[in-house]
Structure formats: structure tokens, C-alpha cells
Amino acid sequence: MSVTGRLAPTPSGRLHLGNVTAFGCAWLSARSSGGRLLLRIEDVDSGRARADVEASILEDLRWLGLHWDERTAPQRDRDYEPWLTRLADRTYRCTCTRAELAGLGAYPGRCRDAGHTEGAVRFRLPDGEVDVVDRARGHRRVDPATFGDPVLRRRDGVFAYNLAVVVDDLVDGVTEVVRGADLLDYTAVQVRLWEALGATPPTWLHAPLILGPDGRKLSKSHGSAEIGAWREAGRTARDVWRLVLPWLGIEGTDDLEEAALRFDPRAIPAGPITTG
Template sequence: MDKTVRGRFAPSPSGRMHLGNLFSALLAWLSVRRAGGRMVLRIEDLDPERCREEYARQLADDLRWLGLDWDEGYEVGGPHGPYRQSERTACYAAAFHVLEAQGLIYPCYCTRAERLAASAPHRSDGQAVYAGTCRTLNEAERAQLERTRRPAWRVRVPDEVITVDDGLQGRYTQPLARDCGDFILRRSDGVYAYQLAVVCDDAAMQVSQVVRGRDLLDSTPRQMYLYRLMGWKIPEFYHVPLLLAPDGRRLSKREKDLDMGALRQRFTPEELVGLLAFWAGQLERPEPVAAAELVREFDWARVPREDRVVTGLL
């Protein structure tokens, strides 16, 4: 059995990458290269309204500028393509129909306002949890609603606790029904949801190690549930700290915080990699270094769990 570590970086081409994206990309790349594995670059362009080809080309150029290469994926090809989510709809449809045949999904006709109604329980972070309104509709009720609304489709979740043994954050548990509820697999416009797409893609591309931002940790139990339903092997997860502005907000593409356009004007690749490596605990002080020079000494034990505040750059 092939035990080669297969990692991936899977950005969304909805804008120029920012410092937080680069932080995750560098850690994912270093982890794979340290293990002598293979790196995949997948383009997560599910949302046709926000994603553009020009951004995909730009992010590939930005990664190469930093010295972060990949073995399979966008602009490279490989045996597990296509490597763009917009070209993988048939894969998602196949998984959707497997779950449908098991009686695990159902149509949901609720509007956004109805989903957020006060009758629904809420998680501690303020996000609404679906109350299961459409879960028990009979055929006649569904037919009546179908006349005026196109449904989204949800998967039924069990009343059980899912445990994630994260390689960096440690053990994380989530009561799936209480803290998540039945979640959407396909939107009412026919677009497949991220939770289904990311599981299908990582399984099909034989990804064995997922490195991504800590903000996605609470979505991992949902994905593990889908892996289990499909009978696919669950990868290792490493959820890395977020980079925050001095006021505590997360860096984002929308607010143009330290995006690559500005960063490439201010830093050399080595200077920028040195900053990222310092925040990742791989250097004692920020100093110029090529990404390849960090591979041999990379150690997950030195990566901090807590979010890092970026100072002196904004």
C-alpha cells in the first residue's frame, strides 16, 4: 500500500491571496516536503459569481514567486484531475446520488429568513443551527412547496458526538445534531455545497493530509461524517492558527489586508517567507530565507496553536 503523504493547497480564486492564505500554504507545503510527499494545487471555484480565472492564474504565479511548487494540479495536471471544482460536478453528483439512494438526504424549502427563525437553536458562536423543519414533510407537503420554491438538499445527521484528533489543535469534539444540524449538500440553484465537494475532491485525489486555517476546524466533523457515509478513508487534519490584524479581526481578501499585490512590492520572496516562518515558530527571529531551506528542520511541534497578531505591517 502506498503510504506517500499527499497534501494539498486549495484556494478559492475570488481575489488576490493575502498573508493568511500564504501562512496556510507555506505550512501545508513544508509538511508535505518534509515527509517527502506529493503536493496538489486544487482550485476551489464552486461559486461562479465570485471566482475568476484571472485570480487563479495570479495565485499560481504568487505561489511560484514564493518558491512553493506543486506536483499535481492546476496548470500541471496529473492522474486525479480535473483539479478545478467547476469541472468536477459529475463527481459531486455521483456522491449525492449514493447518499440519496440510502435515504439520507431530503429537500429543504426554507427561505433564509425561515432558517434563521428564533425557533431554531443556536450555537455558542451565534451561528444558527437548522431546526429540521423540512425533515419530516410528507410527499403531499413537498409537492405543494415545490410549486413555488426550488429546494436545497440536506443530509440527515445522527445524534452523536464526532471526535477530531487534530495534529496541531489536539482533540476536538462536536455533538453533530446539536451544534451543526442537518446541513446542505446542494443549494437551491443546483450548486453543490463546499462540505460535499471538499470531501469528494480530497478522497478522489487521495489526499492524506489536510492543512488549513483553524476557522475550518468546526466543519471537520461534518466532513468526517460524509467520509464515513461514503466509505472513504479520512485524512489527517492540521488546523493552523489564523493571522489577525492588531484590532483582532481576521485578515481577509474583501478588505485587501496585506494582499500579494502589496506584499510583492514591499518584500522579496525570502523576506516574506522569513516572516511567515517566524510566525509559524520555525525561526527564532524574522530573517530572509528561501522556502526550500526550511524543509529539513520543519517541525509541527514548534507551530503555535493560538492565532498570531500581525504587527508593524498594517
């Protein structure tokens, strides 16, 4: 079936091998199905967004050959209030401070029936497990309560990523979401939000988690994993794909178009993968 996928970078740091694995996976899945790929900047947390970083990410994506069909509105230009209103009977206000919640793990739902009229807006998770279906790993039953009721709008009025990403994918007509395997279980919470908005959730595909040599999730602190560093060292996009494609279950090619012909989500290793 032809899918509508998306590349949704957050302009908080330069592209690194971890993002490239997930974006490459989204690109291959969309292309292999003959589908479409959208580009959306995820900057709802506008305090972190930086125009120069955004430009560098787009440049790196093009350099890698990860072209998109259409650019949709960045989160900074979207209005999430009507969607929050639509969820009004499923939300409540929470006045707990960070200090009060420290060390508790998942939010214990203590403000659910308090009737507060100010504070953060939280979504009241319905009881019960969610059957998370991942195209690479199959079915997995997850109780979203493990994570506690998610915040949809912060106390300072900023809409939370949790709400924004679901609304964006719904509005943009995204039918497949590809993201890192560290978010696999949290997908159960996202599924609940889709259901609460009366929509059918997309299909999910989780790319392997990529770890640095120190065993921690790859991030901007691992400078040598940045695509910018590869470019400055005179490496090519094919050098990147020669390393990354096997992490997506594709051996013996460094060509993206060729890889798309061979892409099979069931061949993606469960990971995690440690970079040298």
C-alpha cells in the same frame, strides 16, 4: 508517513498572509514527509470565480516558492451528482428560506421528515460527537450538530462546497488536509461526510488563524496583507517567509527548504496571530 497534500485556493480574491500561512503549512507538511502536493482550484461556487484572479493566485504561489507536483481538475469541471446519489438515503430536501432561518443559528433540521420533493439537499447528520484529531493540537471532541445539517446542493442546483471538497479530496487521494483553525470544529461535519461515503477521512492539520490589526480574520479587505502589495513594494518571498514561518513554529530561517527539514506540527502555535 508520506502524505498527499493539496493547495486548494478559491479564486475569490488575491492571496494574502492568511492563505499563505495555510498554504505554507500544507507545503511544509507534504515536503517534510517526502510526499506529494496537488493543486486544485476550488471554484464550485462559480459565480465568484474569476480567471484573472485565478492566474494571479498561481503567480503568487510560484513567486513564494510553493510549487506543486500535479494540478488536478478544478471544481468547475467535476460532476458531483453521482456522489449525491450515493448519499440519497442520508439526505432530504429542505424548503426553508433564508428569511425563515435568520437568527436561528444552526439549522434546526425542521425539514428532516417533511418529505419535500424540491428545495436544497441537506445531509442528515448522525447523532453523537466526533473525535477530531488535529496533528498540531491533538484530540478534540466536537458535536457536529452544533452546525446543523449541512447543505450539499443549494436550492438553485449549485453543489455546496461542503460536498465538493470531500469528494475532491477522496477522488484525488488526498491523505492530509491543511486549513485554517477557524474551521477546526467544522471538521467534525466533514468527517461525517467522509464516513457516509464509506471512506477513511484524511488526517487534519489546522494552521493558526491570522488576524488583521483590527482583530478580524485576515481577508481581502486588509490590502497591505496581500502578497501582491508585498511584491509591488519590492519585497522578496524571503521577506514574507521571515514573517510567516514563526507562525508555523519555525524560527531563524527564511528558506522554505530549510524550514521543511525542521517542520514539526506540534510546534505550531495555537494562535490566533495578529499582524501588525
